[in-house]
Amino acid sequence: MPDYLEATVDKFIFRVATDRHYSPEGIWALAEGDRVRVGLTDFVQQRSGDVAFAEVKPVGTVLKAGDEVAVIETIKVNIGVPSPVGGTVAAVNPAMQLSPEAINQDPYGEGWLALIDARDWPTDRDALLDPGAYLELMTGQAEDEATKP
Amino acid sequence: MSPDARNVMVVPCSGIGKTYGTVSREAAYEVTEDLRAESTRLVALSLLVLGDDEARAAVAANPTVTIDGCKLGCAEKMVRESGGRVPRSFAVLDTYRRHRDLKPDGIAELDEGGRRLAHALADEVAAAVDSLTAGDEEVPHA
Numbered sequence: 001m002p003d004y005l006e007a008t009v010d011k012f013i014f015r016v017a018t019d020r021h022y023s024p025e026g027i028w029a030l031a032e033g034d035r036v037r038v039g040l041t042d043f044v045q046q047r048s049g050d051v052a053f054a055e056v057k058p059v060g061t062v063l064k065a066g067d068e069v070a071v072i073e074t075i076k077v078n079i080g081v082p083s084p085v086g087g088t089v090a091a092v093n094p095a096m097q098l099s100p101e102a103i104n105q106d107p108y109g110e111g112w113l114a115l116i117d118a119r120d121w122p123t124d125r126d127a128l129l130d131p132g133a134y135l136e137l138m139t140g141q142a143e144d145e146a147t148k149p
Numbered sequence: 150m151s152p153d154a155r156n157v158m159v160v161p162c163s164g165i166g167k168t169y170g171t172v173s174r175e176a177a178y179e180v181t182e183d184l185r186a187e188s189t190r191l192v193a194l195s196l197l198v199l200g201d202d203e204a205r206a207a208v209a210a211n212p213t214v215t216i217d218g219c220k221l222g223c224a225e226k227m228v229r230e231s232g233g234r235v236p237r238s239f240a241v242l243d244t245y246r247r248h249r250d251l252k253p254d255g256i257a258e259l260d261e262g263g264r265r266l267a268h269a270l271a272d273e274v275a276a277a278v279d280s281l282t283a284g285d286e287e288v289p290h291a
Binding site for chain 2: 049050053054075101104
């Protein structure tokens with residue numbers, strides 16, 4: 001169970017797990033040996049609403065960092081999820097087929113999307129944000145959302 | 150509100166300005182005004198939120214079917230907090246997952262997909278109402 005940083009914006013509380021890295025788009029990356037697990041942040045899942053469908057690229061798909069690793073359809077929007085890491089999809093969360101609401105219920109745990117055999121994690125990691133930097137960026141994004149007319 | 154032949158209450162989402170909330174209300178209207186008008190009564194969630202005595206009495210005295218627009222489940226929660234029992238609850242999203250070709254759009258007025266999704270949901274609710282009026286206390290989820 002990771003520890004969390006938290007930001008409160010308007011009536012919403014957003015959590016940022018402290019054990020992983022983040023892309024500015026709100027995709028997290030958690031290194032596990034040579035593999036990197038990826039998923040959506042709490043902010044992205046709350047902003048996007050209830051997930052209806054999650055389609056993740058199949059095992060064996062070769063990705064560059066920034067390539068689309070999944071498409072998420074929620075009650076509000078369709079989201080193309082850019083992979084924060086390059087490599088080959090090694091596993092897809094089976095829960096995405098039948099219960100994609102796991103993304104809403106547990107975005108940093110059971111709601112993971114894919115496990116990727118990383119090609120060059122150290123280089124990709126350097127392009128990502130640490131939890132504190134992502135918290136700051138995300139808080140600004142959330143405040144912008146909150147002040148939209 | 151005294152018990153009468155229309156003994157299944159239907160409480161839809163009150164989310165104004167939300168597509169899925171509109172789908173829930175359109176489905177509720179179809180059930181209570183058309184498909185099962187003789188056995189159901191619509192209760193506005195907003196009345197329960199306001200503590201309206203008549204609305205609270207209606208859900209306390211009769212089985213209630215709720216239709217929620219999102220997973221917050223406000224309708225189901227509010228009925229339970231009002232002393233009602235909910236033998237069957239619906240979520241628009243669950244019905245949409247069974248009918249992916251019916252992606253809803255529109256708010257004040259639903260598009261074709263939304264209207265057809267509301268109709269599909271209304272059929273599911275009507276089937277649940279039939280089970281309840283037949284005496285089934287628990288209605289299996291779809």
